[in-house]
Amino acid sequence: MLETTREIFPFHGGVHPPEMKDLSNRSPIARGPLPAQLVIPLQQSIGNPAKCVVNVGDIVGKGQLIAAPDGNLSVAVHAPTSGRIVAIDARQVAHPSGLAEWCVTLESDGRDEWIARDKFDWRGALERGDGKAIRDYLQLMGVVGQGGAVFPSHLKLGGREALQTLIINGAECEPYITCDDRLMRERAIEIVAGIGIVRKMLNAREVLIGVEDNKPEAVHALREALAHCGFAAEVVVVPTLYPSGGAKQLIKLLTNKEVPSGVRSTDLGVQCFNIATIYSIYAALEQAEPVISRIVTLTGGVAKPGNVDALIGTPIDDLLAFAGGSSAREYIYGGPMMGFTLPSTAVGLTKAGNCVIAMDAASFPPKAPEMPCIRCGECAVACPQELQPMDLYWFSRSKNFGKAQEWNLFDCIECGACAYVCPSSIQLVDYYRFAKSEIWEAERAKKSADTARQRHEFKQFREEREKAEKAARLAAKAAPKPAETAAAASADAGAPAADADDKAAKIKAAMARAAAKKAEAGDLAAPPTQVGNGKVPHVLSDEQAAKIRASMEKRAAEKAAQEALSPEERAARDAERAAKIEAAKAAAAAKKAGADTLVEHASASSEQDASAADTPAKSALDEEKAAKIRAAMAAAAAKKAAKEAGAASPAAAAPDKDAVAPSPAASTATEAAPAKAALDDEKAAKIRAAMAAAAARKAAKEGGEVAPVAEPAAASMTEVVAEVAAAAGTAPAAASTPEAVAPAAAGIDPDKAAKIRAAMAAAAAKKAAKQAAQDEGQA
Amino acid sequence: MSFLLALAVMAILALVLGAILGFAAIKYKVDEDPLVDKIDAILPQTQCGQCGFPGCKPYATAIANEEAEINKCPPGGEDGIRKLADLLGKDFVPFDDGGASAEKARSVAIIREDTCIGCTLCIQACPVDAIVGAAKHLHTVIESECTGCELCIAPCPVDCIDIVPVGENVNTWKWRYPIIQLKKVA
Amino acid sequence: MMRTSPHVVKPTPLQLVMLKVAGALLPGIAVYVYVFGAGIVLQLLLATVTALLTEAACLKLRNYPVKPFITDGSAVVTAWLLALSLPPLSSWWMIVLATVIAIGLAKHLYGGLGQNPFNPAMVGFAVMIVSFPAQMGRWNAPLSLLSHELTSWQQFGYILTGQLPQGLAFDTLASATPLDAVKTGLTQQHALPDILQGAIFQAGWLPSEMGWIAAAYLLGGLFLLQQRVIQWHKPVAFLAALLAFSGLFHLIDPARYASPLFHAFSGAAILGAFFIITDPVSAPTTPLGRLIYGALIGLLTWLIRTYGGYPDGVAFAVLIMNIAAPFIDQYTQPAVFGRKRGSVGAKGGKA
CATH class of the missing domain: 3.30.70.20 (Alpha-Beta Plaits)
Known part of the structure; x- marks a missing residue:
């Protein structure tokens, strides 16, 4: 019955582990349980995880789309039964890492009701030559390769020209697994119909169905079905030899074509589909049924081994209970040669899950300890990819990844034949997987480093260009000044009109202010007008160094604070550091006031530059904003000082210090903007007041945590706030609480001010909470 | 006499071979990546400035000019130092802060x-x-x-x-x- | 710890492999005892005990678990090969010293099982033959050629104490090995057919009684091949090269060059072909590499036997080729699946 006239082209190597198939292939496919809850992972294919399109609480029908494909490599995910979405969160998934990924948890309502379905007219689409419509439909139906690789099927159906050979993979070479076997026996008609569809879509000249000779019933059923199908297809019986079910090995067996790694089999005129995938394609196109279930073999140490037509997302626990339960401690997901042990049995079934094996102690004894490799070469004899596994092992083990790649590490299909025959019991595949993931990681790192380099270089280029443009503008502006002809100046510069002139003037003013302040602060950095000399500095300018230093110090301070020893010590150290930081901040603030106007100027010009797509939008920056920033800086400084003071000396003298701290900053900020309109001034002052209030409040809070004399401190804080507010000349003297400040600000820009205040308060609160938690921890 | 002959033969041989080698060196010159680019390729491109230079490229330039040590790049980790040491034929130098910058x-x-x-x-x-x-x-x-x-x-x-x-x-x-x-x- | 795939393994532990190798040596040992007497049994015993003790001591010193390594049987196989290579009546300290050198120096100093670049047994043999050429040349004649009876106990006594029964000197027992006899004869300008008239060369079809031992080794070797413990490449290439070169020169001048049959069944040729050069650790692993390796050992063996200073060349040929094994591997990497010449993927060349 199993005679085949076709010539078989054996592949190199291969092993023959005990088949163990008759454990589970004797009973027909059972309808799986309807679990109370299903956990459906959103990543059910290679490529991106599908994008969730439902919300928690939604009621969904069976077969309803719950996640749409995100990109071409991704496919849709559907609700396997009707019910309510109870959670969309990260849960452990069936993956060797045991990591959590996004899953939709569906609470079944027990009715299992389909949504309304419309059959897709694939025949019509095919006649119109609209293969893309069919492929898109399959993507939307969530069809992926169910042999284990979960490669989206629609990507394999896009043929440009006629395909030489279509291969249907019914080899099922892994021991224990019988789901394809049962599927072929029981649903041969549907499978053959599915093959017919795929054959038409790919325009295949020849159809070969590869089945191992240990499945005579399946071969018989398929041949029977093919006798009436109306197209030529041949069931080719191949010898039982693992891994004949590997796509590359099966293609070699049937066509004598070897598909190298990195080459698509279509380039050699061959395309290979798994039996279960064919069935899914059939169900999707003929019955409008998305992939919401699959046949899974439950075998090994379970009471009732067999095959189950289970819903995707069914927790493995439910499946095991359905199979009569098991006392095994570990479970293999997939076959014994390539599957992995499940991190937990609570995970949901995925589209790749063809088998769950309960590892009973008799069939899966603990592995013998690894002995050294004696280079016996058994692995090379067994390797179906004709690699030299012992050399790959050697290179991977010594982390010599370059050499491993040179020895074709990536041709390894991780079939496990080498580890199976190793007399030294070396877990060879583990080394290859390790080496592969290290190489991938290194490639990712390299790619991101390259991107970062490009982006950094572009940023530098952009900054240089802006500086150069600015310098040119300033030069144009400055040249005619002695002549005191403003109009001529704008004409010379080619600037369009008076408003540009106006802006330029403003900038100049800002520059002057910045320069003045810088001088005041004793900053030695070159004035901004001299920076734009078009050369990338090879050593950090003082300004940049200061910035970086400030950044580092800040991080260091945070870290130090976190690991501080006692409140007193920490306070002392913080005080010192904060003083430094504050100084740096003040300098930075001063500088920034100048820098911001520069940016404004530059961005105005960059609007004319079409290539400036990467430039962060800054055109909205204006005086108001500058004021706000200054205010924010001042507030931050104040906040910090307050914090320090509160922490350092719980004495009542602290608030006095605080009162001094914000004032200079605030006043410099005020001084810095003499040219501003009255309205702006007022607004800025208000914001400042609000900030200060927030800072004060925070300091008070912190003071309360650290010192017993919290109340007086808080009291004097409010005084400070009042003072600041009064000095600004806008707020009523009663501004002792943020609420009280609010009405004062309301007159001009209540919304904005409130927002800022809220932000400040939130930040302060968070910090205080953190501080408190730490203090508690240390206490 | 034969002594002189041998010397002459050797000298001529040396000249001829030297000329061939010199010609080959010019004719088949391989344009290699400049050292700076090779170093830059190893650096992690965080552009964080922790090395004291404004970005990775300037640091790479400094290393190439032997103006900077190879252990100034915490984001690159010890692995990065090792790679730099390999490239430049130098010895591995640990971070000078006693491992505080160890890999993150x-x-x-x-x-x-x-x-x-x-x-x-x-x-x-x-x-x-x-x-x-x-x-x-x-x-x-x-x-x-x-x-x-x-x-x-x-x-x-x-x-x-x-x-x-x-x-x-x-x-x-x-x-x-x-x-x-x-x-x-x- | 999580278990990783494959979850099933073929039950072929290292012990079984070594057990089969040792078993394959038994027919040879039996014939050896028949030809030379039971002395070899004591040699094997001494070698085994020494090997196990040395192995255990080295593992202890290197802080490795003793049990899994001592039971893998590789030390025993090394010890037996050494015992079978030394003269059957050599003193006890020679086999002990040779074994200590093989296990301690050639194996554990290089990192133990799987790490040794040289075949340990051959290192032990080479050190002995270089250091003690006189003792290593003291072979006794096959029992059938002795005029006196030499019981097993007398042999044991001589190995352990160096004392022979009253009135018996070793010289009366001594006899050159066939290879030695040929070499000496040829250097004394005798013609080969004349040399081969000597008593030791009268042993039926095969060149000498030692040839029968070799024939028994061949039997064991075929068993190993059948059991797939060893692969055919190395023995076949080795014997083919040895036969080819000896045959060619024998055809040219039969009076000066021994026949292929003589070369194959003299000395350590068969033992080497199936038991020594098949040691995988120190040999190349690629199919083509194995062929080259075996063939070059065959050629070197013939060269050393014919032109060298030592009567047999297997040990030195093996050691020389051990050095070349990684090099051979490097340049004989087989094409992998889909990257063979003429196939689509055959573009990425190898370094």
Whole structure:
């Protein structure tokens, strides 16, 4: 019955582990349980995880789309039964890492009701030559390769020209697994119909169905079905030899074509589909049924081994209970040669899950300890990819990844034949997987480093260009000044009109202010007008160094604070550091006031530059904003000082210090903007007041945590706030609480001010909470 | 006499061969990557400036000119120092801070949205333009572009930027080095 | 710890492999005892005990668990090969010293099982033949050629104490090995057919009684091949090269060059072909590499036997080729699946 006239082209190597198939292939496919809850992972294919399109609480029908494909490599995910979405969160998934990924948890309502379905007219689409419509439909139906690789099927159906050979993979070479076997026996008609569809879509000249000779019933059923199908297809019986079910090995067996790694089999005129995938394609196109279930073999140490037509997302626990339960401690997901042990049995079934094996102690004894490799070469004899596994092992083990790649590490299909025959019991595949993931990681790192380099270089280029443009503008502006002809100046510069002139003037003013302040602060950095000399500095300018230093110090301070020893010590150290930081901040603030106007100027010009797509939008920056920033800086400084003071000396003298701290900053900020309109001034002052209030409040809070004399401190804080507010000349003297400040600000820009205040308060609160938690921890 | 002959033969031979070699060296000259680019390729491109230079390229230039040590790059980790040492034929030098800069998990900056005031300061600080936003509008970090250099922390007036380590997911997860229990742990 | 795939393994532990190798040596040992007497049994015993003790001591010193390594049987196989290579009546300290050198120096100093670049047994043999050429040349004649009876106990006594029964000197027992006899004869300008008239060369079809031992080794070797413990490449290439070169020169001048049959069944040729050069650790692993390796050992063996200073050349040929094994591997990497010449993927060349 199993005679085949076709010539078989054996592949190199291969092993023959005990088949163990008759454990589970004797009973027909059972309808799986309807679990109370299903956990459906959103990543059910290679490529991106599908994008969730439902919300928690939604009621969904069976077969309803719950996640749409995100990109071409991704496919849709559907609700396997009707019910309510109870959670969309990260849960452990069936993956060797045991990591959590996004899953939709569906609470079944027990009715299992389909949504309304419309059959897709694939025949019509095919006649119109609209293969893309069919492929898109399959993507939307969530069809992926169910042999284990979960490669989206629609990507394999896009043929440009006629395909030489279509291969249907019914080899099922892994021991224990019988789901394809049962599927072929029981649903041969549907499978053959599915093959017919795929054959038409790919325009295949020849159809070969590869089945191992240990499945005579399946071969018989398929041949029977093919006798009436109306197209030529041949069931080719191949010898039982693992891994004949590997796509590359099966293609070699049937066509004598070897598909190298990195080459698509279509380039050699061959395309290979798994039996279960064919069935899914059939169900999707003929019955409008998305992939919401699959046949899974439950075998090994379970009471009732067999095959189950289970819903995707069914927790493995439910499946095991359905199979009569098991006392095994570990479970293999997939076959014994390539599957992995499940991190937990609570995970949901995925589209790749063809088998769950309960590892009973008799069939899966603990592995013998690894002995050294004696280079016996058994692995090379067994390797179906004709690699030299012992050399790959050697290179991977010594982390010599370059050499491993040179020895074709990536041709390894991780079939496990080498580890199976190793007399030294070396877990060879583990080394290859390790080496592969290290190489991938290194490639990712390299790619991101390259991107970062490009982006950094572009940023530098952009900054240089802006500086150069600015310098040119300033030069144009400055040249005619002695002549005191403003109009001529704008004409010379080619600037369009008076408003540009106006802006330029403003900038100049800002520059002057910045320069003045810088001088005041004793900053030695070159004035901004001299920076734009078009050369990338090879050593950090003082300004940049200061910035970086400030950044580092800040991080260091945070870290130090976190690991501080006692409140007193920490306070002392913080005080010192904060003083430094504050100084740096003040300098930075001063500088920034100048820098911001520069940016404004530059961005105005960059609007004319079409290539400036990467430039962060800054055109909205204006005086108001500058004021706000200054205010924010001042507030931050104040906040910090307050914090320090509160922490350092719980004495009542602290608030006095605080009162001094914000004032200079605030006043410099005020001084810095003499040219501003009255309205702006007022607004800025208000914001400042609000900030200060927030800072004060925070300091008070912190003071309360650290010192017993919290109340007086808080009291004097409010005084400070009042003072600041009064000095600004806008707020009523009663501004002792943020609420009280609010009405004062309301007159001009209540919304904005409130927002800022809220932000400040939130930040302060968070910090205080953190501080408190730490203090508690240390206490 | 034969002594002189031998000497003459040798001298002529040396001249001829030298000429051939010299010609070949010019004719078949291989344009190699300049050293700076090779060094730059090893550096992690965080552009964080922790080495004391304004970015990775300047540091690479400094190393190439032997103006800087190879152990100034904490983001590159000890692995990076090793690679630099290999490339330059130098000895491995550990970090001079006694291991405080030892390898750190890849991390990115995250802006707390409820706190950001839209000041654009972080945007200007970012060496790789990985922060987007406009004045008075919420800023956000493009995580895929962020190098975790921490340069945006200092300028933020409201301390709304956190550096969080990037956890692994099933796509970036790595198989661990297999544990060999051959040798007894002494 | 999580278990990783494959979850099933073929039950072929290292012990079984070594057990089969040792078993395959038994027919040879039996014939050896028949030809030379039971002395070899004591040699084997001494070698085994020494090997196990040395192995255990080295593992202890290196802080490795003793049990899994001592039971893998590789030390025993090394010890037996050494015992079978030394003269059957050599003193006890020679086999002990040779074994200590093989296990301690050639194996454990290089990192133990799987790490040794040289075949340990051959290192032990080479050190002995270089250091003690006189003792290593003291072979006794096959029992059938002795005029006196030499019981097993007398042999044991001589190995352990160096004392022979009253009135018996070793010289009366001594006899050159066939290879030695040929070499000496040829250097004394005798013609080969004349040399082969000597008593030791009268042993039926095969060149000498030692040839029958070799024939028994061949039997064991075929068993190993059948059991797939060893692969055919190395023995076949080795014997083919040895036969080819000896045959060619024998055809040219039969009076000066011994026949292929003589070369194959004299000395350590068969033992080497199936038991020594098949040691995988120190040999190349690629199919083509194995062929080259075996063939070059065959050629070197013939060269050393014919032109060298030592009567047999297997040990030195093996050691020389051990050095070349990684090099051979490097340049004989087989094409992998889909990257063979003429196939689509055959573009990425190898370094």
